[in-house]
Amino acid sequence: MQSPVEHGEKSPNQQQPEPITHGDDAAISTPSPPNTNTTTPPIAPAAVESHPQAAEIIRQVEYYFSDDNLPHDAHLLSKTGPSGQEWVSLNEILSWKKMRSFKPPARVKASLCQSEKLEVWKNKFIRRKEPLKVPTREDPKKARNKELVEKPWLTKNFLKPTGFEKNFVDIVTPTEYEQERTLFDPDESFTSRMDSAVARYMSKRKIHQLTLQIFSKFLTFGGFSSGPHQFTGGLTEQDMKEMELDREQVVLMKSPFAVSSAVIDGIDPEDGEVTWVVDFEGMAKAFLSSHFMAHFDWQDAKIVESTTNILCNFYNYLLVHDVCPEYKQQIMKARQVCEMADQEFKTLAQANKHLPGNFNIACSTRCGGRYASIRPADPGADWVLEGDTIGLSDEDALHVFTTGIFAHGSEECLNNLQKVMKQELQLAVISEEEMGLEVVRVEECAGQAEVIYSSDQVKGTVIKPTGKLHCIRWDLPHRAPKDLPKSVIAEQKAKIGEKYEFLVEDEVLQYCYPGLKLEGIVKELNIGVKWIDSIEYVYPSFHTWTLNEPFRDWKEPGPPKAWMLRQMEKNNGVGGQVVIREPEEDIPD
CATH class of the missing domain: 1.10.10.10 (Winged helix-like DNA-binding domain superfamily/Winged helix DNA-binding domain)
Incomplete structure (x- = not known):
C-alpha cells in the first residue's frame, strides 16, 4: 500500500x-x-x-x-x-x-x-524503533541499465528473462493442461512423451550458449541424439507451411533432440529383453559425478550452480506438466541429488586443492615420489606465486615426516625410524599401487599427538597437526580392464573393502567427509608407513558410473568392406578349409 x-x-x-x-x-x-x-x-x-x-x-x-x-x-x-x-x-x-x-x-x-x-x-x-530488515525494492529497469553500464558487451535481449531464473515456476492454465493431455497421455510410450516434452521445454526457454552446452551434454548422456531438426525429414519451412501443421507439430519437427533409436528399441523392444531402463535419479548422479566433471570446470561454484539449476528447471517442467507421472518419485529424488551436488561440490573442490596434505607430500619428497621432482629449490624465485603447491624442501620434508611418525607411529614403527636415523636401516618403498579409496571416517589430532604438535619446538613452523583419514579400498568402476592373470585379478578383487589409515593435516581433514572417493597412488615404506603419493581424481559421495559412458562413443558398424571379406577368407578359410591362392599364370603378349 x-x-x-x-x-x-x-x-x-x-x-x-x-x-x-x-x-x-x-x-x-x-x-x-x-x-x-x-x-x-x-x-x-x-x-x-x-x-x-x-x-x-x-x-x-x-x-x-x-x-x-x-x-x-x-x-x-x-x-x-x-x-x-x-x-x-x-x-x-x-x-x-x-x-x-x-x-x-x-x-x-x-x-x-x-x-x-x-x-x-x-x-x-x-x-x-527497529531498523528496516527487509531490503528495499530495486527498480528492474534501473538494475538492468546498471548491469549494461558495468558490462557493455551485453545486449538488452541478453538480459531478458530466460525461464532459468532461480525458483522459476511454469504457470499452466487448466486449458493448457487439457491440451497437453494428448501429448502426455500415459497410454503413449515414454519415449514419445519425452520427445514432446523436450521440444516444448526448449521452445519456452531463452537458451544462452552455456545453458545449451550443459543441457545438450545432459540429454545426449541420457540417451538422446542431437542434430538439426530431428523430425523434419528434409522438409523446408515452406513445405511445413503448405502442410498447414499446427504449432505443436512444428515445434516437435524443429527440435534438435530426439530419443535415440537404440534407447527406443531397448526400452520398448518388440522382441527380446529390455536393455535400457528409465532412472532419473541414477542419471542425475552419473551425469553430475562423471560426465559433468570431465567436461566442465566443476570447481567453479557458479558453473555448478548453473548446471544444477538447469537440471532442476527441467525436472520441475516434467512435474508441473505431468509428463511422466509414473516416475514422479524418481524425478523428485533427482532434484534432491542436484541440491546435494550444490553443497558437496564446494567442499570437494577444497579437498581436491589441499589433498594429499603436507605429511604425504613429505613422504613423497623423501622417498622419490611424485613431489620429489617439484620441491622448491628457490622459494624466492619470480615464478613461485603465493598459494602455489610446490612441495617441500628436503629439510622441511624431514621435519614433517619425523614429527608425524613420533606423534602417531606404533612402537615397531618408532624403533625402525630410530634405526633409519642412526643409518642402520635404509628407507625403501616396498609396495606401490594405483587404487581407489573411499573415506569412511575422519579422526582429528588428539591425545599424545596433540601434545607433540603443540610443543614450542613445533609451533609456528611448517609442521601442522595431523589426524587420521580412515579409508577402505574402492573398486574403480570406470577403470579399463588390465591384461593380468586370473589369479592376480581375483587377488585384487579380494582386497576390495580393505582398510587403510593415512596421516593428513587437520586443516585438510576439514574438507574430507564419509563417502568422498579418491583415485591415486598409495605407497608403503619398509618401516610400516603407508602414504598417498598423489591424488589423480576426487569424486563426490554420490559418484555413479553407468554404461552410458562407453555407449556415447559407440558407432553401429556398417557392412564389411571388400578388403575385410578377403582378409576373413584368408584367415578363416572357406567351408572350414584354409584358402591357398595359386600364383597367377603369366598372360602371353
Whole structure:
C-alpha cells in the first residue's frame, strides 16, 4: 500500500525550519525532530487520554511502518530513509485517508505513544524503533541499465528473462493442461512423451550458449541424439507451411533432440529383453559425478550452480506438466541429488586443492615420489606465486615426516625410524599401487599427538597437526580392464573393502567427509608407513558410473568392406578349409 503525497507539505527530514531569533538573550525556534541516532523515549502529555479505538489506530500506523509495507511505499520510504528510522511528521500520518476518521488528533497521538514498535517525539514526529530488515525494492529497469553500464558487451535481449531464473515456476492454465493431455497421455510410450516434452521445454526457454552446452551434454548422456531438426525429414519451412501443421507439430519437427533409436528399441523392444531402463535419479548422479566433471570446470561454484539449476528447471517442467507421472518419485529424488551436488561440490573442490596434505607430500619428497621432482629449490624465485603447491624442501620434508611418525607411529614403527636415523636401516618403498579409496571416517589430532604438535619446538613452523583419514579400498568402476592373470585379478578383487589409515593435516581433514572417493597412488615404506603419493581424481559421495559412458562413443558398424571379406577368407578359410591362392599364370603378349 502506498500513502498519498500531500501537495505543499514538506517532510521535516527534508527541510528543517530555521530558528527565528530576536536579540541575543531571547530566541524562539520551531521544534525539529531529534537526531536520528538518539534513542529518545516516547513522550505523551499526561493530561490527554488515549483514544477509545487506540488498538485499531496503533495497528494501522504500525502497518504503515512495517516490513511488509514500508519497502513498497515509495513516498513513506523517502521520508524514513533506507533504514526506516528517520522521523516523520505525525500530522502528515493523521492526514491520510484511513486516519482522518479518528478524532481528536490529540487523543490519537496519545494512543500512538503506547505502541511497542513505534516511538513518538513531543507529539510531533514518529518513527520505527527497529531498523528496516527487509531490503528495499530495486527498480528492474534501473538494475538492468546498471548491469549494461558495468558490462557493455551485453545486449538488452541478453538480459531478458530466460525461464532459468532461480525458483522459476511454469504457470499452466487448466486449458493448457487439457491440451497437453494428448501429448502426455500415459497410454503413449515414454519415449514419445519425452520427445514432446523436450521440444516444448526448449521452445519456452531463452537458451544462452552455456545453458545449451550443459543441457545438450545432459540429454545426449541420457540417451538422446542431437542434430538439426530431428523430425523434419528434409522438409523446408515452406513445405511445413503448405502442410498447414499446427504449432505443436512444428515445434516437435524443429527440435534438435530426439530419443535415440537404440534407447527406443531397448526400452520398448518388440522382441527380446529390455536393455535400457528409465532412472532419473541414477542419471542425475552419473551425469553430475562423471560426465559433468570431465567436461566442465566443476570447481567453479557458479558453473555448478548453473548446471544444477538447469537440471532442476527441467525436472520441475516434467512435474508441473505431468509428463511422466509414473516416475514422479524418481524425478523428485533427482532434484534432491542436484541440491546435494550444490553443497558437496564446494567442499570437494577444497579437498581436491589441499589433498594429499603436507605429511604425504613429505613422504613423497623423501622417498622419490611424485613431489620429489617439484620441491622448491628457490622459494624466492619470480615464478613461485603465493598459494602455489610446490612441495617441500628436503629439510622441511624431514621435519614433517619425523614429527608425524613420533606423534602417531606404533612402537615397531618408532624403533625402525630410530634405526633409519642412526643409518642402520635404509628407507625403501616396498609396495606401490594405483587404487581407489573411499573415506569412511575422519579422526582429528588428539591425545599424545596433540601434545607433540603443540610443543614450542613445533609451533609456528611448517609442521601442522595431523589426524587420521580412515579409508577402505574402492573398486574403480570406470577403470579399463588390465591384461593380468586370473589369479592376480581375483587377488585384487579380494582386497576390495580393505582398510587403510593415512596421516593428513587437520586443516585438510576439514574438507574430507564419509563417502568422498579418491583415485591415486598409495605407497608403503619398509618401516610400516603407508602414504598417498598423489591424488589423480576426487569424486563426490554420490559418484555413479553407468554404461552410458562407453555407449556415447559407440558407432553401429556398417557392412564389411571388400578388403575385410578377403582378409576373413584368408584367415578363416572357406567351408572350414584354409584358402591357398595359386600364383597367377603369366598372360602371353
